[in-house]
Amino acid sequence: MSQIKSVLLWENQRRYIREAIDAGTLRGAIIPTGSTEQHNEHLAMIHDTASALHVSRLAAQKLFPEVIVTTPLAIGVSEHWMDHKGTLTLRAEVFGQVLYDVADSLRRHGIENVLIINGHAGNAGPVHERLEGFREQLGINLDFHSYWEAYSPELVQEQMETGRCPGHAAEFETAFAWAAFPENVDWDGVDYDNAKLTISNPQQAEDDRMYHHDAKVATAEKGQAMIDVAVDWVAEQMQEMMG
Numbered sequence: 001m002s003q004i005k006s007v008l009l010w011e012n013q014r015r016y017i018r019e020a021i022d023a024g025t026l027r028g029a030i031i032p033t034g035s036t037e038q039h040n041e042h043l044a045m046i047h048d049t050a051s052a053l054h055v056s057r058l059a060a061q062k063l064f065p066e067v068i069v070t071t072p073l074a075i076g077v078s079e080h081w082m083d084h085k086g087t088l089t090l091r092a093e094v095f096g097q098v099l100y101d102v103a104d105s106l107r108r109h110g111i112e113n114v115l116i117i118n119g120h121a122g123n124a125g126p127v128h129e130r131l132e133g134f135r136e137q138l139g140i141n142l143d144f145h146s147y148w149e150a151y152s153p154e155l156v157q158e159q160m161e162t163g164r165c166p167g168h169a170a171e172f173e174t175a176f177a178w179a180a181f182p183e184n185v186d187w188d189g190v191d192y193d194n195a196k197l198t199i200s201n202p203q204q205a206e207d208d209r210m211y212h213h214d215a216k217v218a219t220a221e222k223g224q225a226m227i228d229v230a231v232d233w234v235a236e237q238m239q240e241m242m243g
């Protein structure tokens, strides 16, 4: 049977990908997009990339062996967090071009259903501005969603004690991390009030403090409930794209 070995593109040898495309068993791809940016005092900077990849991988496993997940775009458009040391950012233009080239690589190999699954809010605007142009140029089935579009206001009210989702490194993202990769949550030695923060925007400074407190009520249980909904929803979007 000619099929992929793993839903993660980079774990396959070339023969699995070649044979799966040639046999028509591999029909779609998910490109996860995230960031490497500050996630308050307790969450690892890779969160947006890791969460988008996590949802993408589990969704692709539901559709095995029809869908592959590409290497994630681990640096996004994060200019708004450059007050925090460690944040990496791409110009919107550059991010768009890299994303385009990844989608074009898939097209050139004959994969014509490409779903971009995003985990960083700052990427959404730049992609929406370009998506229609990309579709015209590529001539393939191309779509873009942030995975939290899966969540209804009712679900958020039911699961999130703070009622806020996604927020930033707040209850939702912290709950996600507790469920999926608890090693990324580190409260050891966090002393928010004495941290030498340099946040130039007063509103951002206020939100940052609120999110810090929000994050403390996060649990793995709530995180898992939210992950499950996102995975089902992403798998559905991909299934619809493939007809």
Ligand SMILES: [Zn+2]
Binding pocket: 039, 047, 048, 119, 120, 168, 169, 173
């Ligand atoms: Zn985030």
